[in-house]
Amino acid sequence: MEHHYTVRLEPLGKQIRVQAGTPLKDILFPYGVEFPCGGKGLCGGCRVKVLQGSVSLDEEHKRALEKLGLKDPWRLACRSRVTGDVTLEIGQFDTFILADSSPFHFHPRPGYGIAFDLGTTTLVAQLVSLESGEVVAVETEVNPQARYGGDVISRIEYAVLQQGADELTRLIREKFAAMTGRLLRKTGGTPPEKILIAGNTVMHHLFCGRDLAPMASYPFETPHGDACRFTAEELGLPADHTEILFLPVLGSFVGGDILAGIVATGLDESEDPVILVDLGTNGEIVVGNRDRILCASTAAGPAFEGTNIHMGMRATTGAISSVTVEGGEIKTHVIGNEKARGICGSGLIDAIAVFLDTGQIDAGGRITGDRERLPLTQEVFLTQKDVRELQLAKSAIASGLHILMDRLGYGPQDISNVYVSGAFGTFINLTNTARIGLLDFPEEKIIKMGNTALLGTKMLLFEDGERVDRILRKTAHLSLESNPRFQDIFADNMMFMP
Amino acid sequence: MEDILEKLTIAVKRGKADKNSPYPPDMKGQEGADELTAEALKMGFTAEEVLQKALVKGMHLIGEDFSAGKAFVPEMLMAAKAMKAAMKHIEPFFKSGSVKQKGTVILGTVQGDLHDIGKNLLGMMVEGAGWKVVDLGADTPFEKFKGALEEHPGAIVGMSALLTTTMVNMKGITEKIKAMNPDTIVMVGGAPLSQEFCDQIGADFYSPDPQGATEFLDGLVQSS
Ligand code: B1M
Numbered sequence: 070m071e072h073h074y075t076v077r078l079e080p081l082g083k084q085i086r087v088q089a090g091t092p093l094k095d096i097l098f099p100y101g102v103e104f105p106c107g108g109k110g111l112c113g114g115c116r117v118k119v120l121q122g123s124v125s126l127d128e129e130h131k132r133a134l135e136k137l138g139l140k141d142p143w144r145l146a147c148r149s150r151v152t153g154d155v156t157l158e159i160g161q162f163d164t165f166i167l168a169d170s171s172p173f174h175f176h177p178r179p180g181y182g183i184a185f186d187l188g189t190t191t192l193v194a195q196l197v198s199l200e201s202g203e204v205v206a207v208e209t210e211v212n213p214q215a216r217y218g219g220d221v222i223s224r225i226e227y228a229v230l231q232q233g234a235d236e237l238t239r240l241i242r243e244k245f246a247a248m249t250g251r252l253l254r255k256t257g258g259t260p261p262e263k264i265l266i267a268g269n270t271v272m273h274h275l276f277c278g279r280d281l282a283p284m285a286s287y288p289f290e291t292p293h294g295d296a297c298r299f300t301a302e303e304l305g306l307p308a309d310h311t312e313i314l315f316l317p318v319l320g321s322f323v324g325g326d327i328l329a330g331i332v333a334t335g336l337d338e339s340e341d342p343v344i345l346v347d348l349g350t351n352g353e354i355v356v357g358n359r360d361r362i363l364c365a366s367t368a369a370g371p372a373f374e375g376t377n378i379h380m381g382m383r384a385t386t387g388a389i390s391s392v393t394v395e396g397g398e399i400k401t402h403v404i405g406n407e408k409a410r411g412i413c414g415s416g417l418i419d420a421i422a423v424f425l426d427t428g429q430i431d432a433g434g435r436i437t438g439d440r441e442r443l444p445l446t447q448e449v450f451l452t453q454k455d456v457r458e459l460q461l462a463k464s465a466i467a468s469g470l471h472i473l474m475d476r477l478g479y480g481p482q483d484i485s486n487v488y489v490s491g492a493f494g495t496f497i498n499l500t501n502t503a504r505i506g507l508l509d510f511p512e513e514k515i516i517k518m519g520n521t522a523l524l525g526t527k528m529l530l531f532e533d534g535e536r537v538d539r540i541l542r543k544t545a546h547l548s549l550e551s552n553p554r555f556q557d558i559f560a561d562n563m564m565f566m567p
Numbered sequence: 568m569e570d571i572l573e574k575l576t577i578a579v580k581r582g583k584a585d586k587n588s589p590y591p592p593d594m595k596g597q598e599g600a601d602e603l604t605a606e607a608l609k610m611g612f613t614a615e616e617v618l619q620k621a622l623v624k625g626m627h628l629i630g631e632d633f634s635a636g637k638a639f640v641p642e643m644l645m646a647a648k649a650m651k652a653a654m655k656h657i658e659p660f661f662k663s664g665s666v667k668q669k670g671t672v673i674l675g676t677v678q679g680d681l682h683d684i685g686k687n688l689l690g691m692m693v694e695g696a697g698w699k700v701v702d703l704g705a706d707t708p709f710e711k712f713k714g715a716l717e718e719h720p721g722a723i724v725g726m727s728a729l730l731t732t733t734m735v736n737m738k739g740i741t742e743k744i745k746a747m748n749p750d751t752i753v754m755v756g757g758a759p760l761s762q763e764f765c766d767q768i769g770a771d772f773y774s775p776d777p778q779g780a781t782e783f784l785d786g787l788v789q790s791s
Contacts (some may be wrong), residue, residue: 226731285732286705313660436638453636460639486647550681550705559684 106145122155182530209410260309269324294318315552320546329525341485367469372462382411392419422501465563490521579625582645614660626695647691674705682729692777
């Protein structure tokens with residue numbers, strides 16, 4: 070008989086039942102917990118505090134904790150499995166974590182601030198003590214606009230073609246006020262000094278009530294992308310002195326969430342050229358250093374989120390999240406330790422890499438032999454069309470990188486670091502990402518950063534507006550379609566070079 | 568004798584443009600579509616024969632592979648390059664009138680949209696099937712289609728869109744084209760489209776891939 074245990078997550082207050090032996094990594098991932106070192110037990114970024122119950126330790130785990138100077142009741146989520154009922158406090162929501170695990174330096178100020186990551190799908194807000202840098206409380210919600218379509222283009226469609234803009238603005242502002250209201254109950258009546266909101270261009274326009282029509286067709290240039298200031302009353306919050314600001318758009322589809330990403334990665338202060346890539350539907354890319362920054366959106370599409378893939382699904386329970394070959398046999402890891410129901414983006418990348426190595430997919434992406442399907446488990450398989458979808462998505466990113474780097478005169482060797490943002494990015498296998506030509510950089514240069522929009526917004530709570538102005542001054546947006554060679558570059562990058 | 572046309576068919580399908588081209592790697596050093604076409608004409612094959620028995624055939628084969636998922640954008644583009652290299656030799660015969668094209672197809676990505684790769688692939692296939700293609704490029708408003716139709720009366724219009732926000736522009740353009748001349752045939756395509764959408768906007772034909780579109784076009788010639 071299978072055992073099930075209850076896991077309680079604090080400060081989220083969420084409770085879940087899972088099978089005995091389920092890795093904590095699988096449980097925490099859907100809640101936005103990040104694994105900056107990729108789950109190798111090196112950085113301590115995913116540490117959790119055991120408040121009640123227990124999580125057993127093996128030797129390796131013990132050594133990893135010792136190295137990081139952590140004692141009971143701390144555990145590393147990436148090294149832990151559920152072995153009994155347990156209540157956990159997620160350390161990540163308490164401290165700033167940078168990829169190199171050095172604490173983030175800030176100048177303490179009195180009072181509180183709120184950092185808001187306003188995503189197309191999810192909303193995350195953190196109440197931060199500006200004195201200690203601690204996250205006092207967290208709120209997460211699904212974006213209520215999602216019922217009008219999953220991606221930004223369908224929101225534009227609803228807003229512009231079906232006159233639904235006011236409705237979308239109302240929905241998001243109401244949710245914002247509700248989430249903020251709940252956070253404010255934790256400050257003991259003190260109104261926050263600052264609320265900073267980061268979101269992509271479409272979220273910016275919808276929240277701020279700006280006309281989205283320019284984003285519906287060529288040339289996709291918006292005159293309404295500047296930072297947007299609000300008073301508390303305007304947004305239905307109790308009247309006070311709080312400064313409320315929605316971060317400005319960088320250009321076209323590259324929004325304030327990416328601007329926050331630049332802050333989080335320190336790209337704007339780096340001497341060496343670095344890259345920031347968001348492996349989402351819009352596939353935003355930033356290349357540059359403290360002198361000059363170029364950005365673009367590559368329109369990769371939703372393949373990495375499992376959409377348009379025959380058996381694709383989001384990275385939740387039942388999804389194949391990684392694939393390896395052991396002794397000539399295909400082994401899959403399924404999120405939640407359950408029977409595989411489908412495959413998510415990280416699993417797709419692994420599967421393609423594995424089939425390239427076994428010769429079941431050739432360099433052009435064709436399934437070899439007379440096979441129609443490539444099985445991964447009894448039920449889950451890849452189709453030829455899945456491979457094609459992946460080729461489009463990976464080439465969009467690779468081509469965007471190629472064009473931006475080329476424009477700045479950089480070769481891969483000039484780039485000191487590649488920061489990958491987004492929850493999906495933290496779960497990818499870097500060897501395989503390079504193998505399929507998605508991010509063809511040496512593994513040691515790639516740093517998984519998780520939610521850079523939230524981190525950057527949080528960091529900006531401690532600064533005055535100048536850093537944002539400086540970034541805006543040196544950043545230019547490049548429209549990839551303006552490159553006359555796009556088609557050839559795009560076709561070249563679809564191939565899987567050995 | 569027929570051998571050379573077969574070789575040319577393969578060169579087109581595999582995307583071997585000329586002897587010097589490194590692609591495909593397994594055909595390195597072999598003659599490509601450029602040389603083989605010149606030779607075939609020298610050997611006495613008519614331009615019509617070279618076109619129909621080798622170029623159209625080669626493009627048809629790659630089109631079939633593409634529809635079946637066995638070939639993709641890069642292979643298709645290489646095949647088109649090979650076809651273009653061969654066409655250089657055939658074009659003078661189009662101009663002199665000794666080889667007739669099946670008709671004229673005007674293509675454009677719809678107003679507001681710059682995605683043109685699908686439209687370009689379609690253009691190559693249609694040209695490779697023996698049609699004259701007038702490519703109006705991307706972000707094409709009605710006025711441009713109008714101008715091209717005035718210049719090429721009786722031409723068929725093909726429109727492509729990749730965005731759900733721009734495909735709606737096809738409706739207005741189709742209506743205006745039909746108002747100019749109700750007999751003008753309008754075909755539409757692009758990833759977000761469907762047969763249902765095609766019917767809604769009053770267009771005549773929808774195909775999810777270029778192969779379907781060329782088969783539809785060829786059907787028009789046979790029935791007339
Ligand atoms: C007349 O009869 C016919 C018959 C058949 C016809 C036909 C006509 N036309 C086509 N066909 C058919 O034949 C072809 C061969 O089978 C097929 O053509 P397709 O065109 O469908 O297929 C091509 C051969 C290959 N497919 C493609 O070329 C599109 C691939 C993806 C990755 C893509 C690309 C490459 C690009 N993009 Co864009 N882009 C995406 C795409 C996402 C994806 N993963 O698919 C898509 C289409 N883009 C999108 C978006 C939003 C955008 N893009 C943009 C930009 C770009 C690039 C410039 C980077 C580049 C286009 C370069 C170019 N010159 O075309 C922006 C605007 C561009 C503009 N000004 O118009 C921007 C608006 C925003 C952005 N994030 O940057 C999305 C549309 C979503 C929607 N709901 O509409 C998108 C699905 C990605 C996503 N975010 O989900 C068939 O449809």
